[in-house]
Amino acid sequence: xxxxxxxxxxxxxxxxxxxxxxxxxxxxxxxxxxxxxxxxxxxxxxxxxxxxxxxxxxxxxxxxxxxxxxxxxxxxxxxxxxxxxxxxxxxxxxxxxxxxxxxxxxxxxxxxxxxxxxxxxxxxxxxxxxxxxxxxxxxxxxxxxxxxxxxxxxxxxxxxxxxxxxxxxxxxxxxxxxxxxxxxxxxxxxxxxxxxxxxxxxxxxxxxxxxxxxxxxxxxxxxxxxxxxxxxxxxxxxxxxxxxxxxxxxxxxxxxxxxxxxxxxxxxxxxxxxxxxxxxxxxxxxxxxxxxxxxxxxxxxxxxxxxxxxxxxxxxxxxxxxxxxxxxxxxxxxxxxxxxxxxxxxxxxxxxxxxxxxxxxxxxxxxxxxxxxxxxxxxxxxxxxxxxxxxxxxxxxxxxxxxxxxxxxxxxxxxxxxxxxxxxxxxxxxxxxxxxxxxxxxxxxxxxxxxxxxxxxxxxxxxxxxxxxxxxxxxxxxxxxxxxxxxxxxxxxxxxxxxxxxxxxxxxxxxxxxxxxxxxxxxxxxxxxxxxxxxxxxxxxxxxxxxxxxxxxxxxxxxxxxxxx
Numbered sequence: 001x002x003x004x005x006x007x008x009x010x011x012x013x014x015x016x017x018x019x020x021x022x023x024x025x026x027x028x029x030x031x032x033x034x035x036x037x038x039x040x041x042x043x044x045x046x047x048x049x050x051x052x053x054x055x056x057x058x059x060x061x062x063x064x065x066x067x068x069x070x071x072x073x074x075x076x077x078x079x080x081x082x083x084x085x086x087x088x089x090x091x092x093x094x095x096x097x098x099x100x101x102x103x104x105x106x107x108x109x110x111x112x113x114x115x116x117x118x119x120x121x122x123x124x125x126x127x128x129x130x131x132x133x134x135x136x137x138x139x140x141x142x143x144x145x146x147x148x149x150x151x152x153x154x155x156x157x158x159x160x161x162x163x164x165x166x167x168x169x170x171x172x173x174x175x176x177x178x179x180x181x182x183x184x185x186x187x188x189x190x191x192x193x194x195x196x197x198x199x200x201x202x203x204x205x206x207x208x209x210x211x212x213x214x215x216x217x218x219x220x221x222x223x224x225x226x227x228x229x230x231x232x233x234x235x236x237x238x239x240x241x242x243x244x245x246x247x248x249x250x251x252x253x254x255x256x257x258x259x260x261x262x263x264x265x266x267x268x269x270x271x272x273x274x275x276x277x278x279x280x281x282x283x284x285x286x287x288x289x290x291x292x293x294x295x296x297x298x299x300x301x302x303x304x305x306x307x308x309x310x311x312x313x314x315x316x317x318x319x320x321x322x323x324x325x326x327x328x329x330x331x332x333x334x335x336x337x338x339x340x341x342x343x344x345x346x347x348x349x350x351x352x353x354x355x356x357x358x359x360x361x362x363x364x365x366x367x368x369x370x371x372x373x374x375x376x377x378x379x380x381x382x383x384x385x386x387x388x389x390x391x392x393x394x395x396x397x398x399x400x401x402x403x404x405x406x407x408x409x410x411x412x413x414x415x416x417x418x419x420x421x422x423x424x425x426x427x428x429x430x431x432x433x434x435x436x437x438x439x440x441x442x443x444x445x446x447x448x449x450x451x452x453x454x455x456x457x458x459x460x461x462x463x464x465x466x467x468x469x470x471x472x473x474x475x476x477x478x479x480x481x482x483x484x485x486x487x488x489x490x491x492x493x494x495x496x497x498x499x500x501x502x503x504x505x506x507x508x509x510x511x512x513x514x515x516x517x518x519x520x521x522x523x524x525x526x527x528x529x530x531x532x533x534x535x536x537x538x539x540x541x542x543x544x545x546x547x548x549x550x551x552x553x554x555x556x557x558x559x560x561x562x563x564x565x
Contacts, residue, residue, distance in 0.1 A: 076132075079132050080130070082132075084134040084168070085136065085170060086169055088169070090181070091142040101266065107126045121139075122141070123136055133277070151394070155391050155394075156378070156387040169202045178230065181425070183419045192397050199479075203248055213272065285540070296383075311363060314360060314363060395427070490538075502555045516548065520539075542554050
């Protein structure tokens with residue numbers, strides 16, 4: 001396979017992209033290196049959903065190897081991003097291998113005393129040395145015969161492992177048949193255990209998908225076809241807003257296997273994962289935290305505040321250092337600097353770097369203090385009881401929603417499929433060691449309202465709890481309808497054409513795009529009552545290609561305006 005192969009010179013090269021030459025080909029984009037490699041300005045125009053289907057040609061191995069020889073961009077999660085990522089999925093889906101791929105080493109196969117990995121009962125946690133990423137591998141939630149004790153351990157350990165919340169949630173699934181049990185587990189975890197708000201942070205990672213890693217047109221066709229014929233896949237598709245760009249296909253072969261192009265395929269898979277993480281719009285889609293995680297945050301508020309303060313200081317110093325370095329380079333290119341001014345510039349940059357290193361040491365100390373405090377909290381009986389209560393509530397709502405649901409009628413249409421049978425089977429498994437607690441929760445939820453007690457105040461409102469459980473079955477539909485109403489509201493608020501509103505936000509440059517933070521400021525300005533979850537939902541609906549920016553066509557599609565070109 002030479003340099004003249006079709007995958008390098010023919011239709012396999014993305015349209016509008018040329019191989020870098022001369023100085024541009026060798027010029028580094030960033031001085032710092034986070035999880036990944038140096039990044040640069042992304043080439044090519046943005047597109048909506050159709051951009052997912054850029055064509056590839058040649059054999060699969062050849063396409064991957066040639067794409068690595070002529071990379072469009074090597075992605076990186078910048079240092080000090082503190083991006084918290086949690087993986088979950090059924091046993092055998094490839095979570096640990098995916099975690100090792102992202103981290104760049106076999107961290108989830110290391111011994112318990114490895115400094116970078118913390119092992120709890122149900123969570124393994126890796127933190128990159130440069131502060132770019134925190135990676136969590138859930139244990140137990142993917143077991144075939146999950147029980148309530150595993151659920152309690154998981155909700156407790158997730159709260160202890162992610163005190164600042166979770167930025168990215170990765171559901172890991174094999175490129176194989178989806179089982180009813182996998183769907184039941186996904187429903188329970190996302191809609192009951194962690195709550196619906198986590199869906200904005202959710203991406204689907206399909207492993208063992210070498211074909212779809214490089215042949216995106218076939219990947220799109222596969223997604224659309226599966227959503228048509230497979231109700232299980234359709235449910236997963238609904239969870240990510242029917243957006244194919246929130247699916248990530250990876251091919252992570254065993255390094256010891258004798259298949260062709262193993263190293264190149266792993267590198268391509270790692271790059272696509274880092275791209276997904278680097279483009280995640282954390283400025284508008286905040287880390288999700290369920291009620292129990294928020295309780296853990298309150299118990300460690302002092303330590304959390306100190307850690308967040310040090311993280312903010314590092315980011316600000318990084319911006320100052322970048323700005324100072326750029327200004328100095330610009331002056332050198334335009335007119336040059338005398339020796340005295342040059343020395344002062346160097347001292348200023350060195351001072352910023354030293355202050356940044358000092359802030360990183362303070363961050364490390366704050367992290368260690370938080371870790372010690374979390375270990376104290378874990379041993380607290382009240383915290384342990386609350387973990388049991390929160391897990392039991394989630395299971396009780398799950399049981400109330402599906403135990404009384406009728407079994408599906410067999411049929412051939414997608415709509416005839418249903419997770420009810422698998423959910424009932426999972427409820428039976430969870431109930432084995434939950435015993436009387438589940439009966440008590442369900443009985444309380446079915447009791448009629450009690451009259452207020454003059455001594456104890458108003459009684460609890462079990463009717464509301466039951467209503468919450470019933471509504472959660474249709475939470476996705478309810479959420480989408482609420483989002484439609486919100487978009488209609490914004491359309492009525494906008495004054496002038498879509499282009500005028502967009503240009504007012506980003507200027508009239510042809511390639512200008514709206515950043516997540518600018519979008520957040522825009523929606524808050526139009527409607528100050530909007531909450532973070534609603535703003536995140538609007539962004540997810542608008543940023544169709546999930547590139548972390550919103551261009552004019554996406555803005556127009558979101559708010560329903562016509563463009564005059």
